[in-house]
Amino acid sequence: MCQKPLVVIVGPTAVGKTGLSVELASRINGEIISADSMQIYRYMDIGTAKVTLEEQNGIRHYLIDEIMPDEEFSVAQYKELADRYIDKILEKEKLPVMVGGTGLYVNSVVNNVKFSETVTDWEYRNKLNALAETEGNEYVHKMLEEVDPITAHRLHVNDIRRVIRALEVHHFTGIPISKHQQESLKEPSPYRLAFIGLTMEREWLYERINERVDLMLEQGLIDEVKKLMDMGYHRDLTSMKGLGYKEMIDYLEGLSSYEEAVEILKRDTRRYAKRQLTWFRRDNRIHWIHIEKSDHKKELIEKCLKHIAEIGII
Structure with missing residues (x-):
């Protein structure tokens, strides 16, 4: 199988993926596919740290402003669109650059996860949603733990949408979603990957997160x-x-003070960054670039270009 070239840049929130990826794409004749589960929504710009037109610097971006805030969007839909856009970019004789911190989105593409064998069972899904409302998220999460402990361990109890999806897959196919994913890993990826991870000292990252919230x-x-x-x-x-929306809604509806809302947002964003790093560090294909305060963007770009060249993409 002839593998298609794909550059992937991942890392925790606020590490600097956006700025670096735009500069890198301009150097390798690339176009960018967002792998961010919040930037797909229209009208949600500040709280998602969405790349602005000015920041895009003429580089075409995909999977940003894709849907309305009240539309459902699944990992399967993301994979379908991302694969399509990758082909579109390659047809233009450009390089696709996938950038983001949503691990499920990235994995669905680079691991060739297959979703076609599962369908939506709305009756069962609605039943589970009703259970979550009456019995609590913990009750539904416990149901998943009984049939698919691997996925239950991976998903937070409050990530009820994905918990329900995992139960739905098991209900319809009789096979845990973790088993589906393991089977997909046995097939070679359709992509020749230059898989780059950005990281930095945790103290500095947390400082950047706090500053980003203040800027928002x-x-x-x-x-x-x-x-x-x-x-x-x-x-x-x-x-x-x-993140950023639920905390400000609490403030606007009088459920917390402004100071409490801001502190909770900063705390939860730091926790999210920690979970992102934990997720990506499990993948030994990732070539990690540790960013120091003294590093210049030019040096980081050169490190990325060196790795991409070693993979044979450029």
Whole structure:
């Protein structure tokens, strides 16, 4: 099988993926595919640290502003679109560069996870949603633990949408979703990967996260959340449960003070970054680049180019 070239850049939030990827794409005649589960939503710009038109610097970006905040979007849909856009970029004789921190999205593409054998069972899904409402997320998570402990261990108890999806797959196929994923790993990836991970000292990363939250607030995060609520988007939507949105909704609805909301957002973003690093460090294909405070972007780009050249993509 002839593998298609694909550059992938991952890492925790606030590590600097966006700026580096745009510069890198300009050096290798690339176009960028976002692997961020929040940047797919329209009107959600500040809280998702979405790349602006100015920051894109003329580089075409895909899977940003793809859907409305009240639309459902699955990992299977992401893989289908990402694969399609990769082919589109290659047809233009450019290099696809996938960039983001949503591990499930990245894995669905680079590991060739197959979703076609599973279908949606709305009746069963609605039953599980009702159970979560009446009995709590822990009850439904416990159900998953009984049939698929591997996936249950991986998914947070409050990630109810994915917990329910995993139960749905088991209910319909009789096979745990973790087994489906393990089987997919036995097949070779359709891509020749230059898989790059960005990391830095945790103390500095947390400092950058705190500064990013402060910047979001200065840029008008609260007004963005107010506007979304005025448009009819409410806290129960998957999009509005994202970092930055649920905390500001609590503040706007009087469930927390401004100071509490900001501190919770910073804390939960730091925790999210830690989970991202844990996820990606399990993949031994990733070539890690440790960023120091003294590093210049040019040096980091050269390190990325060196690895891509070693893989034989450029």
